[in-house]
Amino acid sequence: MAVRVQREDFDPGAEIAALSAGRTDAGALASFIGVVRQTPGAEPLVAMTLEHYPGMTERMLAEIEAAARDRWPILDCRIIHRYGRLVPGERIVLVAVASPHRAAAFEACQFLMDWLKTKAPFWKLEETATGSRWVDAQASDDAAAARWDVAAPARS
Amino acid sequence: MRLLYFAQMRQRIGCAEETVDPPAEVATVAALIDWLRGRGPVYAAALADDRAVKVAVNQVFARADAAVGPGDEVALFPPVTGG
Numbered sequence: 001m002a003v004r005v006q007r008e009d010f011d012p013g014a015e016i017a018a019l020s021a022g023r024t025d026a027g028a029l030a031s032f033i034g035v036v037r038q039t040p041g042a043e044p045l046v047a048m049t050l051e052h053y054p055g056m057t058e059r060m061l062a063e064i065e066a067a068a069r070d071r072w073p074i075l076d077c078r079i080i081h082r083y084g085r086l087v088p089g090e091r092i093v094l095v096a097v098a099s100p101h102r103a104a105a106f107e108a109c110q111f112l113m114d115w116l117k118t119k120a121p122f123w124k125l126e127e128t129a130t131g132s133r134w135v136d137a138q139a140s141d142d143a144a145a146a147r148w149d150v151a152a153p154a155r156s
Numbered sequence: 157m158r159l160l161y162f163a164q165m166r167q168r169i170g171c172a173e174e175t176v177d178p179p180a181e182v183a184t185v186a187a188l189i190d191w192l193r194g195r196g197p198v199y200a201a202a203l204a205d206d207r208a209v210k211v212a213v214n215q216v217f218a219r220a221d222a223a224v225g226p227g228d229e230v231a232l233f234p235p236v237t238g239g
Contacts, residue, residue, distance in 0.1 A: 034239055051163055053231060056215035081238065093239055113239055122238025123163035134164050137235030
């Protein structure tokens with residue numbers, strides 16, 4: 001299964017290695033890992049809790065993967081997204097793509113993340129010493145996702 | 157009809173899910189939100205801003221004019237912030 005939604009951490013090396021295991025046609029493996037971070041100058045972040053919509057999440061991630069496969073020559077891919085309470089430094093999400101060439105692998109990774117951020121039903125709750133607040137959606141994320149509506153995919 | 161609430165929506169309304177039986181004329185997403193607003197100030201406040209309310213019908217994103225009816229699973233939540 002290329003899409004996984006899980007509470008536990010993942011092993012990036014093992015996931016990426018698995019993409020090309022047993023095949024010789026994947027000339028490019030690209031990946032992105034999102035990590036819980038402390039915003040410089042902001043109140044110290046104690047934890048970030050990710051809530052999601054079980055069922056719809058898996059369905060949307062599978063749709064996003066299918067949309068990427070329509071646009072680029074993807075040999076294999078992984079989308080792993082965690083939920084639950086994570087502390088700064090912990091991994092949140094992995095997308096990884098195997099493709100014959102690098103342009104498609106890079107672009108497909110970027111596309112998967114851009115679409116995931118605006119279409120997958122996850123919500124982040126930031127926890128500090130003084131309380132909790134839900135993270136607001138960013139207009140820049142909408143713009144990043146929208147650019148793929150017009151951009152021509154790389155063919156290689 | 158089964159309603160699910162997530163994130164801020166769940167906290168403001170005070171429950172994660174409930175079963176409702178709106179009148180037959182409540183047949184679209186927009187009509188359902190209006191009907192929910194009429195259930196009390198807590199709902200009216202949680203659903204006040206149309207742009208801040210996203211809806212999925214049977215786990216698929218739905219626009220304001222999408223159909224809803226008995227037996228549907230309708231989720232209401234704020235704009236997503238994963239990744």
